[in-house]
Amino acid sequence: MRETVYVLGGGQTRFGELWGKSLSDLIREAVDSAITNTKILPTDIDMVIVGNMVGGETAEQAHLGTFASSLLPHHPPALRVEAACASGGLAVHTACAFLESGKAETILVIGAEKLTDVAGDIVTSALMHAGDSEKDLPSGLTFPSIFALTATAYMHRYGLKREDLSLVSACSHRAAVKNPYAQFRKEIPAATISKSPLVADPLRLLDCSPISDGAAAIILSMRKESPVHIAASQLANESLSLIDRESLTSFVSTRTAFQSALKEANWNRNDIDCIELHDCFSIASLLHLEDFGFAEEGQAIRLFRDGDTDASGSLPVNPSGGLKACGHPIGATGVKQILDCWKQLTSQAPNQVVNATHAMAHNLGGVGATCTVHLLESI
């Protein structure tokens, strides 16, 4: 980072099937909560950035930057950014650029999505617009089936068993019990996950992050009014379609963003005390941990088997409950991850990692086509 960007804090709605709340309601609630929690004057916000993917298709509302700016008395400059499920992380990354450019001093970053007001087939179609409309969509692929392809390739190559995959989701569900904002706050044994309904072989219902509504908001500022700052903000890409990839079991975007982030922050991998990563499907967590280099290829499952990934383990992964158990309101996820990292670094997390000073948020768009990595540090 050319300049130091501080995370002043934020707030979020509960994630879930929030049938009584519109997209506008969710944004209002998250913004109110962020302003209340950080005690910032609304007029000190000089820019608004919203991460959202399908507001037009599922909530009849595009132009969401301006919608959110309209909630503030002085209507500061505003924009919406989108990179599918990485829209939230992208909003944070874009905010860092605006802050570093000198165009803004304090930015309200919002991630929001409302998915449950329309039928499941409409949501599934809209989310598939994250893939390549010419290469992927005509084949009938959906995101569960795309990640099922990666899972099949991984299991074939490394001999992973169906029962192993369930350990990943079980870890997230175990963590979410304590998180009041999580969609599912119930421990689910691995055996139950393995027997849940088949979605796209080998992925079962409880391998998949759910369809969720929710919003999260954070305040980023050049003002040194927080012990937490962003040590690195990286965005990396790969081909949009899986068809053009060399590997089905590794995402170049994750590798690039992570290595660039370590370099930017001048950290090494082992400095990281806790990780919020993009577990949209159970298989994804294994791919990411190997792309980060925390495990050899085909070996990441050992981290779950040995309890390393629990909040009390040696490499806490998704102590919030992750996408799997917190829910995954697309554009909200990446912003909520930063909020969860901030909570860890200010000792306010529901599953507090002891003495956490270095945290990472990893957000993915499409099947690894876009990736953001943020490293946060407390002083």
Add this chain to the structure above:
Amino acid sequence: MRETVYVLGGGQTRFGELWGKSLSDLIREAVDSAITNTKILPTDIDMVIVGNMVGGETAEQAHLGTFASSLLPHHPPALRVEAACASGGLAVHTACAFLESGKAETILVIGAEKLTDVAGDIVTSALMHAGDSEKDLPSGLTFPSIFALTATAYMHRYGLKREDLSLVSACSHRAAVKNPYAQFRKEIPAATISKSPLVADPLRLLDCSPISDGAAAIILSMRKESPVHIAASQLANESLSLIDRESLTSFVSTRTAFQSALKEANWNRNDIDCIELHDCFSIASLLHLEDFGFAEEGQAIRLFRDGDTDASGSLPVNPSGGLKACGHPIGATGVKQILDCWKQLTSQAPNQVVNATHAMAHNLGGVGATCTVHLLESI
């Protein structure tokens, strides 16, 4: 601008009802054209920013930053931005922030929209997502009817006649005859415009910019490889809904962005040699010219009546043909405006303004809820 951003040039597709071309085709064509025209090495592009509003709803394709990045051999970091019809200007503004932040040195900025592959009612609904889904949409308002409200208020307040409005569209159509990229290249007399079918009283068909497909791409760089640089890049907002406004005949966002831009560039209003402004409806041009201060309230029509706004006049407005005659493929418009300004400043415009060294691009989202103003200068 904290740093100097150069416009290296660019390219565009023809705007129009391009039934044989998909959104992907349009983006490919604009990108190829920009790379060919500027003679840049594709691998010198270290970021891609796409302005697009309704790709998901009308072309089954979101995640367009990454789509465009996938066209380049090295898949540079990419994002999509959206602020309704100001998405293109917003993409340029966001690119300036990334360049000034030091996160990129050379950015490919693309604006693109594909509207004619779906039925008119679907396009109209999708575009209405630029308004407020809770305050505007339930009333049955569409954008023609919203701008009709401003026209009615203006005519009532200032005594403007229906026949006067037609002079605005006639000016754009006169200019577009020479522009090979324009959707309509035919001079249309004011009397014909006044008799065209009624859309939303008092606005008639030929007061309205059309539904168009198209894409434009430009290359912005910190490298001093062009005589043209961006002297100011401003983004300003106002309440999303017209309901919350004090005035129906003036947009605070335009006033704020324009005044801030003059200050940033250290220009005065009369330095400007030519303007590409957001004439989504004929009435809009009058509002903008008054918000810029080129005419007193209620007097802007005189500029059209006296021929001042022609390319050979004292205040050339939309010498390209503007949205009205070039077409208005939503996300593409703001990028194409910058390209047209660059053409003026490098003496390559179809209606060349003699000795133009200072040009302005003004792009609007919603009913003036978002506004970008860019000032370009040649040395």
